[in-house]
Amino acid sequence: MSTSTPVASVEAQGARIPLLGLGTWELRGRACTRVVEQALRLGYRHVDTAEIYENEREVGEGLRASGIKRGEVFITTKIWPTHYAPHELARAARDCLVRLRLSEVDLLLLHWPNPQIPLSETLGALCKVKRDGLARNIGVSNFTVALIEQAVRAASEPLVCNQIECHPFLDQSKVIAACRRHHMAVVAYSPIARGKARDDELLQRIGAAHKKTAAQVCLRFLVQQDIVVIPRTSKVERLSENAATFDFGLSETEMAQIAALARPGGRIIDWAFAGRPQWD
Ligand SMILES: NC(=O)c1ccc[n+]([C@@H]2O[C@H](COP(=O)([O-])OP(=O)(O)OC[C@H]3O[C@@H](n4cnc5c(N)ncnc54)[C@H](OP(=O)(O)O)[C@@H]3O)[C@@H](O)[C@H]2O)c1
Numbered sequence: 001m002s003t004s005t006p007v008a009s010v011e012a013q014g015a016r017i018p019l020l021g022l023g024t025w026e027l028r029g030r031a032c033t034r035v036v037e038q039a040l041r042l043g044y045r046h047v048d049t050a051e052i053y054e055n056e057r058e059v060g061e062g063l064r065a066s067g068i069k070r071g072e073v074f075i076t077t078k079i080w081p082t083h084y085a086p087h088e089l090a091r092a093a094r095d096c097l098v099r100l101r102l103s104e105v106d107l108l109l110l111h112w113p114n115p116q117i118p119l120s121e122t123l124g125a126l127c128k129v130k131r132d133g134l135a136r137n138i139g140v141s142n143f144t145v146a147l148i149e150q151a152v153r154a155a156s157e158p159l160v161c162n163q164i165e166c167h168p169f170l171d172q173s174k175v176i177a178a179c180r181r182h183h184m185a186v187v188a189y190s191p192i193a194r195g196k197a198r199d200d201e202l203l204q205r206i207g208a209a210h211k212k213t214a215a216q217v218c219l220r221f222l223v224q225q226d227i228v229v230i231p232r233t234s235k236v237e238r239l240s241e242n243a244a245t246f247d248f249g250l251s252e253t254e255m256a257q258i259a260a261l262a263r264p265g266g267r268i269i270d271w272a273f274a275g276r277p278q279w280d
Pocket of ligand 1: 025192
């Protein structure tokens with residue numbers, strides 16, 4: 001696999017997922033449309049949205065405004081856990097497509113686990129949505145090792161990824177190993193730790209040695225492990241910065257130093273955010 005351009009990709013069970021995507025959480029309205037359009041013009045070929053972000057309409061508009069052919073862009077969206085009852089899930093998936101003004105998405109994810117609804121029922125509905133042609137690929141997000149095992153057993157279609165919080169300040173090695181075991185891609189959300197990477201001294205120091213910023217080193221650390229990154233920015237000038245992570249490499253020593261930044265409590269996204277009781 002080549003990692004020399006922003007369109008480098010990983011392959012997972014037949015899905016080809018661009019290693020760099022644009023995150024869009026908290027991007028709204030015209031600003032969202034503009035950033036999506038600019039990102040695609042700059043060479044991004046993957047955009048991440050979700051029904052809960054309330055910006056699917058703007059993501060679709062940005063895609064059309066960019067002039068890039070639909071077939072060249074990988075669009076992911078996610079279903080919110082309140083829509084996991086089987087008939088609800090199919091309806092929610094159709095609603096996403098209406099807002100995006102697309103006939104199918106490239107990847108449809110379960111946004112968070114929902115222990116109130118049997119996983120097998122939700123996965124049955126998700127697999128049917130895929131078979132009905134609404135999503136080319138399906139996957140999960142925020143699934144623990146135990147839930148990945150359950151999901152893989154219950155799904156009749158391949159689950160191509162688990163989208164998880166992943167950056168140097170959090171040890172996700174167990175979940176990543178489970179994904180690899182099941183040939184699922186790992187998609188890193190909050191890949192620059194919601195901006196925290198910028199202020200880290202080690203990332204800055206390594207960056208200076210490569211004439212790169214701390215954020216670029218942080219993203220490089222992930223893509224060098226074939227982890228897909230979906231950094232979000234509202235600033236057009238940062239789109240190029242975040243994309244320029246394929247023209248340099250980190251040494252084994254640098255990779256190990258960065259990995260050692262992980263700390264217990266390094267998680268940034270609070271799982272209570274999704275009303276998390278006990279998942280496993
Ligand atoms: N599946 C899930 O449950 C889940 C959860 C969270 C996020 N996500 C997805 O993952 C995407 C990315 O995660 P995220 O938005 O939480 O965090 P992130 O991408 O790690 O960080 C975004 C923050 O970093 C800043 N930033 C961006 N580029 C920068 C750079 N080069 N230097 C310094 N600061 C920079 C942005 O500010 P500016 O806007 O000012 O540039 C923003 O405040 C989301 O947008 C969403 O699509 C999914």
